[in-house]
Amino acid sequence: MIAEGLREAGLTDVHLLVERTNLVARLAALAPDVILINLENPRRDMLEESFALSRSLARPIAMFVDQSDERAISEAVDAGISAYIVDGLRKDRIKPILELAVRRFHAFARLQGELAEAKSALAERKVVDKAKMLLMKRRNIDEPTAYALLRKQAMDSGRRIADVAEALVSIESLLGDK
Amino acid sequence: MASFKIGFLPLVDAALPIIAHEAGFAQKLGLSIEMVRDPSWATVRDRLIYGQTDAAHLLAPLALATSMGLGEVTMPLAAPFMLGLNGNAIAASARVSTLIAESGVKFGDIMGMGRLVAEAAKTFAAQGRKLRVAVVHRYSSHNYMLRYWLAACGCDPDRDVEIIIVPPPFIAAALAHGEIDLSCVGEPWSSVAVERAGGVIIASTSQIWSRGVEKLLAFRTALLDARRAEVEALLRALHEAGRLIEDHSHIDDVAAILAQPAYIDQPKELIARALRNRLVLAPGAPETPVGDFLILHQEAANFPWRSQAMWLYSQMVRWDHATLDPRGFENAASVFRPDIYRSALKGTDAILPGASAKVEGAIQTPTGAASVGGRLILGPDSFFDGRAFDPDRAMDYLNEQMQQYS
Numbered sequence A: 001m002i003a004e005g006l007r008e009a010g011l012t013d014v015h016l017l018v019e020r021t022n023l024v025a026r027l028a029a030l031a032p033d034v035i036l037i038n039l040e041n042p043r044r045d046m047l048e049e050s051f052a053l054s055r056s057l058a059r060p061i062a063m064f065v066d067q068s069d070e071r072a073i074s075e076a077v078d079a080g081i082s083a084y085i086v087d088g089l090r091k092d093r094i095k096p097i098l099e100l101a102v103r104r105f106h107a108f109a110r111l112q113g114e115l116a117e118a119k120s121a122l123a124e125r126k127v128v129d130k131a132k133m134l135l136m137k138r139r140n141i142d143e144p145t146a147y148a149l150l151r152k153q154a155m156d157s158g159r160r161i162a163d164v165a166e167a168l169v170s171i172e173s174l175l176g177d178k
Numbered sequence B: 001m002a003s004f005k006i007g008f009l010p011l012v013d014a015a016l017p018i019i020a021h022e023a024g025f026a027q028k029l030g031l032s033i034e035m036v037r038d039p040s041w042a043t044v045r046d047r048l049i050y051g052q053t054d055a056a057h058l059l060a061p062l063a064l065a066t067s068m069g070l071g072e073v074t075m076p077l078a079a080p081f082m083l084g085l086n087g088n089a090i091a092a093s094a095r096v097s098t099l100i101a102e103s104g105v106k107f108g109d110i111m112g113m114g115r116l117v118a119e120a121a122k123t124f125a126a127q128g129r130k131l132r133v134a135v136v137h138r139y140s141s142h143n144y145m146l147r148y149w150l151a152a153c154g155c156d157p158d159r160d161v162e163i164i165i166v167p168p169p170f171i172a173a174a175l176a177h178g179e180i181d182l183s184c185v186g187e188p189w190s191s192v193a194v195e196r197a198g199g200v201i202i203a204s205t206s207q208i209w210s211r212g213v214e215k216l217l218a219f220r221t222a223l224l225d226a227r228r229a230e231v232e233a234l235l236r237a238l239h240e241a242g243r244l245i246e247d248h249s250h251i252d253d254v255a256a257i258l259a260q261p262a263y264i265d266q267p268k269e270l271i272a273r274a275l276r277n278r279l280v281l282a283p284g285a286p287e288t289p290v291g292d293f294l295i296l297h298q299e300a301a302n303f304p305w306r307s308q309a310m311w312l313y314s315q316m317v318r319w320d321h322a323t324l325d326p327r328g329f330e331n332a333a334s335v336f337r338p339d340i341y342r343s344a345l346k347g348t349d350a351i352l353p354g355a356s357a358k359v360e361g362a363i364q365t366p367t368g369a370a371s372v373g374g375r376l377i378l379g380p381d382s383f384f385d386g387r388a389f390d391p392d393r394a395m396d397y398l399n400e401q402m403q404q405y406s
Helices: A002-008 A023-030 A044-056 A070-079 A091-139 A143-157 A161-175 B012-022 B041-049 B060-068 B094-103 B110-126 B141-152 B168-176 B189-197 B221-226 B228-246 B248-258 B268-276 B306-318 B328-335 B338-345 B391-404
Strands: A034-038 A062-064 A081-086 B002-008 B031-037 B055-059 B077-082 B088-092 B131-135 B161-165 B182-186 B200-204 B215-220 B278-280 B287-289 B367-369 B376-378
Touching: A023 A044, A034 A044, A044 B041, A044 B161, A091 A143, A091 A161, A143 A161, B002 B012, B002 B041, B002 B228, B012 B031, B012 B055, B012 B215, B012 B228, B012 B248, B012 B268, B031 B228, B041 B055, B041 B060, B041 B215, B055 B060, B060 B077, B060 B141, B060 B215, B060 B306, B060 B328, B077 B221, B077 B228, B077 B328, B077 B338, B088 B094, B088 B141, B088 B168, B088 B189, B094 B110, B094 B200, B110 B131, B110 B141, B110 B200, B131 B141, B141 B161, B141 B182, B141 B306, B141 B391, B168 B182, B168 B189, B182 B189, B189 B200, B189 B268, B189 B278, B200 B278, B215 B221, B215 B228, B221 B228, B228 B248, B228 B338, B248 B268, B268 B278, B306 B328, B306 B391, B328 B391
Parallel strands: B002 B031, B002 B055, B131 B161, B131 B182
Antiparallel strands: A034 A081, A062 A081, B055 B215, B077 B215, B088 B182, B088 B200, B278 B287, B367 B376
């Protein structure tokens, strides 16, 4: 998603590295101007070592984003991104890239959150359906009555309907006769 | 209530702040601690620098490099409290440990082991693939102690072997898959390598330098100045945690706390080994006592000796990680803040050394030293090759070493 955003912004030479092995060698081959990496990627210590080594080989120096713009870096770190900029890239080009990455990252995180929410809503509906089926079978009642029973139990015990349903289903699986 | 977010890597020597929190010492002093676990030192450092954390469990050389502008980011840091001395083991893959078993060199013969590794390195290089050694970070005590050891045993660490960076939790897998031949990492990760990857522990850094500088608690200097009283209270909580850990009757409880998913997330039996200074060196072997393997508190281990920072700077220059600056030794030493340690622990039962620097490696047998409050006995702090580092003659020491390898 970040890569897509960068491409839309007119940066054509965007490469996404997903393999876990050979990261340093792949980077050396690509010789990028900017490297964006998840702040919590455990391979960052290896990456920084490779930058330190290439410095002693007098190749382009990689460094953290321009330190004078602390707010931009701070925001990136808060968003969970760290960036390494190869020295020589114009400073005014760095900031928009980083800002774009941060915006995209936030959007991505929001999307993930919404997806997780949708998934859990779906799971809840399923468990409520299951509980209703159990009640209908056990008590020989119709669906609206079964739902009303669940709702009443939820209200009486101060819990959510999904939680009551969940408890019912797990008790049934423990005590149930099949 | 003043609160501190403290960044850390899952390692046994993160014990003091964890126990200060879990055992209620911080709370008793009106502080709350939140521990923030990360998978890489770069992340721990960045969170500290950009204010996501207030303090960090950090490699001492990384704190120096960050303060002195050697790495990716520059930020003045201050270290008023060390989190322990040593605690790293050197483990070998099956291939190298077979060579060692055949040679008859035993664990504990650190010079013999070093010469053997130097020899193996030459054999490996002749076969077209250099002996690959993993350390956890460029700016780590692991890197400098390992290099010191290899160099003194006739092996040029820059030419004869390949030193690569592997984060602690990945060491076991790297040894198992033959990606690396040797590793130097803090506990419990060598013990994990023994249990799960058939690794064999062949040495400990405490055998290289018996009181070697290791992790420290780092603060941004600005935060330390602004919250001085709270920082000093935190140091007192850490001191109490150290006393509890030092009392070996609590080891099982301490290990159980450290083993929790939020902290090290590894079996408490493996964590207890470092706390007891008893390691299982090879799969299925009985425990072997490794004296002074990890010193978390005793003998004023938490005191930030400026001479330790200066030794680290000498090694940074020696291995071309820093350019020699006439003020370099002083700059490095100024990151360590014994003045704050003394001010925080004055009036407690803590031992307060009178001096701020010592000749590193000069003590052969437990020796009394001048101190205010408490009786200070310093344990042997010798280097395995018998050399000593006199902070007043730091340049001579460096020149001598540069002639050996540089």
